[in-house]
Amino acid sequence: MxxxxxxxxxxxxxxxxxxxxxxxxxxxxxxxxxxxxxxxxxxxxxxxxxxxxxxxxxxxxxxxxxxxxxxxxxxxxxxxxxxxxxxxPGKDPEAARRCKDKAVMRRTLAAAGLDPVRAVTVDPGTTPVVPADVFPAVLKPRDGVASEDAYLVTDRRELAARVTAIRRRRPEVALVVEEYLAGELRTYDTLGDGESLAVLGGWRTGLGPPPTFTEVSLDWAPPPGDHDARIRVLLDALGVGFGACHTEYVVRPDGIRLIEVNDRLIGDRMDLILTDLLGVPLFADVIRLHLGEPLAALARPGPAAPGRHARVEYVCADRSGRLTAAPGPVDTVRDGVRLSCRPMREVGRVAERTGTNRDYLAALHGIGPDPDIVRAALTAFRDGLSWTIT
Structure with missing residues (x-):
């Protein structure tokens, strides 16, 4: 087997x-x-x-x-x-489709009377027809990932320009235009066996400047009880409940609003960092669920159990060009904080700047006893490293 x-x-x-x-x-x-x-x-x-x-x-x-x-x-x-x-054992195929297709996800939640978001699908070769009161809006591929080709647009002129630019490179892609949900961006990360769902924890996400949505930092922030209860209702409506799932949402004055659901582990090395932070065999646990073991058989700490703080920062390319110098893997300790640098682009590679996580040059993270201490140690660590693009 x-x-x-x-x-x-x-x-x-x-x-x-x-x-x-x-x-x-x-x-x-x-x-x-x-x-x-x-x-x-x-x-x-x-x-x-x-x-x-x-x-x-x-x-x-x-x-x-x-x-x-x-x-x-x-x-x-x-x-x-x-x-x-x-x-x-495996995921529900229909639930997987609802998570991947952002237009279907929005329609499913709206039909259930949950989290209605104004959204318009733009099929290949068609002209966007978007009501004026939807702006500012987010334009993104219907089946997109990793913030690729996701842009904040403020009016129909900007929308038309972005659609034209995307179609020059990807004429076959279907797009979605949906109202912009401003707020504090957070994650909600879970494991499930189809019957029960366990929360691994969550992160507070920092974004780079608009109009793109590049994640530049994440701080450990387990979801409070009211967030947990609300998101479970939304995930239930989508049929999510088996294996790993990574959900992104914003906290607003009008409540919790869903951004997207990724029916897998959190990415960009965050899954490996989460394994280290929680001290659990996360990848083995996912495999065991797919072998048919129940969630109860896995030794799961609560999201607040680590008693430690973690912060992750991504080093992003600020221009197109060739990466000519960069640090290799680094592990060290400063002021009781375990610090790590892991390259995400090899030296010598030429790449265009995209405004997405494809611009990441390295992932840096620190794990320690206190948010302020971790942030200070990570800043000093980062200041001692350099990357050169020519």
């Missing part, structure tokens, strides 16, 4: 999280991917058209799967369909 992971390009979550976790569980693992040449030598990969459930099923025929899962936004629905046909 074997664990199969569907994936596109290589990610830290798979390479540093799921594959070592499978090995620790004594479970052979294979990555099914349509991009086998991009994966490092030695990683057990198999060519597969991973957006096609039938192809996923065929790729597992040689050795029966003990579990099948994905940590990719793009592959949750196809993987869920394949798992269901194979009789394996």
């Amino acid at each position: 074997r664990l199969y992971l569907t994936a596109l390009n290589p990610t830290d979550a798979v390479l540093e999280g799921f594959l070592p976790a499978a090995d620790a569980l004594g479970l052979p693992a294979t990555v099914l991917t349509d991009r086998p040449g991009q994966w490092p030598a030695g990683v057990p990969v198999r060519q597969c058209a991973v957006r096609d459930p039938a192809a996923i099923i065929a790729a597992t025929a040689a050795e029966p799967p003990a579990a099948l899962l994905s940590n990719s936004d793009h592959l949750q629905e196809a993987t869920a369909v394949a798992a269901r046909k194979l009789g394996l």
Whole structure:
């Protein structure tokens, strides 16, 4: 019996999280991917058209799967369909689709009388027809991820310009225009077995300047009870409840408003940092849920249990060009704070600045006893590092 992971390009979550976790569980693992040449030598990969459930099923025929899962936004629905046909524990395919398709998510919640947000879908080749009172608005791909091509637009002129620019590069993409929900941005991270849901914790997110929505920092901030109760109602309406899920929401004077639901672990190395902060085998726990173990079998600390604070800061490229100098991995301790730097772009690579997390050069984080101490130690740590783009 074997664990199969569907994936596109290589990610830290798979390479540093799921594959070592499978090995620790004594479970052979294979990555099914349509991009086998991009994966490092030695990683057990198999060519597969991973957006096609039938192809996923065929790729597992040689050795029966003990579990099948994905940590990719793009592959949750196809993987869920394949798992269901194979009789394996997995996500609800319809719930996975509701989370991925932002227009469907909004319609589902509105139909349930929950969290109505004015939103308009813009199909490929069509002209946006957006009421004036929707602005300021957020334009984003209907099936988008990682803030790619997400922009704040203040009027129809800006909207038309952004749509035109996106379509020059991606003429086939469907877009959504929805009212801008200003407020304090937070995350809500969970594990579930289809019957019960456990909150791992949450983060308070800092964004870079508009019109893009690049996450530049996150501070550990477990959701208070009223946030927890409200978000569970929203997730229930979407059918979310199995495996890992990462939800983003804002806190406003009119209450909790949902931004998006990502039916996977939190990304951009935050999953690895969360594992360190909580002191739990998070990736192994996700695998165990997909093996059919109940949530109650996992030793879960409460979100407030660590008794420590964590802060994460991303170093972002401020221009297009070649990264010519950068620190490698660094681990150190300052004033009782464990500090870490992990590169997210290799030296020598040329890249365009995008205004998304694709601009990340490195992830820095600190874990310590107090928010102020952690922030000060992380600032001093960052000041001692440098990145050069030419």
